[in-house]
Amino acid sequence: MILVKLGGGATLNLAGAADDLAALGQPCVVVHGANALRDELAAKLGVERRTLISVSGISSVYTDDDALDVMLMAYSGLRNKRLVELLQTRGANAVGLSGLDGRIVQGRRNRGIRVRDGEKQRMVHDVSGKPHSAGPLLGILLEHGYLPVLTMPISDENGHAINAENDDVVAVLAETLKPDCVVHLIEAPGFLADPADPASLIREIPRAEFERREAATEGRMKRKMMAIRRLFDGGAREVRIADGRTEHPLRDALAGAGTVIR
Amino acid sequence: MILVKLGGGATLNLAGAADDLAALGQPCVVVHGANALRDELAAKLGVERRTLISVSGISSVYTDDDALDVMLMAYSGLRNKRLVELLQTRGANAVGLSGLDGRIVQGRRNRGIRVRDGEKQRMVHDVSGKPHSAGPLLGILLEHGYLPVLTMPISDENGHAINAENDDVVAVLAETLKPDCVVHLIEAPGFLADPADPASLIREIPRAEFERREAATEGRMKRKMMAIRRLFDGGAREVRIADGRTEHPLRDALAGAGTVIR
Secondary structure (H helix, E strand, C coil): CEEEEECCCCCCCHHHHHHHHHCCCCCEEEEECCHHHHHHHHHHHCCCCEEEEECCCCEEEECCHHHHHHHHHHHHHHHHHHHHHHHHCCCCCEEEEECCHHHCEEEEECCCEEEEECCEEEEECCCEEEEEEECCHHHHHHHCCCEEEEECCEECCCCCEEECCHHHHHHHHHHHHCCCEEEEEECCCCCECCCCCHHHECCEECHHHHHHHHHCCCHHHHHHHHHHHHHHHCCCCCEEEEECCCCCHHHHHHCCCCEEEC | CEEEEECCCCCCCHHHHHHHHHCCCCCEEEEECCHHHHHHHHHHHCCCCEEEEECCCCEEEECCHHHHHHHHHHHHHHHHHHHHHHHHCCCCCEEEEECCHHHCEEEEECCCEEEEECCEEEEECCCEEEEEEECCHHHHHHHCCCEEEEECCEECCCCCEEECCHHHHHHHHHHHHCCCEEEEEECCCCCECCCCCHHHECCEECHHHHHHHHHCCCHHHHHHHHHHHHHHHCCCCCEEEEECCCCCHHHHHHHCCCEEEC
């Protein structure tokens, strides 16, 4: 089976990805974001978007109850159901779910994020956390021929809805589902040696080299690379990072476009 | 098993209903609305809400693509996931879905609604329709001990998301699931002889009398009564209509509060 992550950027070709998913001919689970849609909706509703930078330099979205409401509308509502519709109209029997549903993705709520406040440090608490395990529902759906389409939120230890990083969710699902291949469709041609230069695409990265690159990375990209390493730590053999903006993003990725890490 | 419809009004006690659902001790499917939330969100986003009155006097919401987007956010997103959260935090393994997911509720798109336009009549087309059958996914979920929590939209004949009346969805599900009892939790003490007088609650309506009352009813209420009759036509033995605003709305309804039709 294949595990596909669709980024949440505004320029991803969702209809093209749906074409490819419907023609895939093998079991698949989709995990999607909706950050561009979320930001647009938050702006319309006047809900402020806040980003935190932890003392260790990792950036993350600060999620209070209002921000989570916006997320439920943008991720679990609008994007999830419109994506299910794209798949259903192409004959794929998609089922849209959040990680909270049936506790598909179980996490632990963050005990607080330590941030700098001028010269001092302080703890900030929000409704976010880290996923650590997956329930059996995706397996049940796959067994019956459905195409699960998963998004935020996930469940904390008490069944509350919390935000998490989609990359971490993909890592947890990969550990459970043991996919043959994990494909990340993003708004870039793949992994770039120079993020500012689309022509600097790296076609293949051996695992050992990936770890060296990870150590040299900082900020939000570091978090993404940690999540990719976690895929390998969990037993993944192959991760593909490819352009989600082409006419056939998934078909191209499986045919060798973008970056293959193995 | 029990089929529970939670109305979409602003004053329904969802936490109390979740308490009762978690303590129910038998299989259950929940269908919920979110019309108050939808109207609130539509107003915030500046999406106009339009109602049509057909030439036969039946009123319905006019749903264009923008209105359906708002619906996806309010029904499938915010209300559905917050309700799943209320249930999960109480230990019920709820799974939130729309009728589009896995084509749980399959419908036929309306060919147009005939409305009066001054002296003339004209056809109006929107993205709404009538449900006619239910797919197997709810049965699979019940079999595995999950509590399905279902809402709008449903699927049309081509897999497109369309709006439908929740009462019609409940009727279609009742035909498939054959529940022992269908409970409607609403913002009134039950079926009232005089809609303006909460003290005019009718405690029990025999089926024959119900059909006589239906014939004498007009407007939106007629549609609701047609849907209730359809429950009986489909084989339901008992329908309870009770107050969803009490501390324990479902427990009270099953204990005899509100109106019992049988």
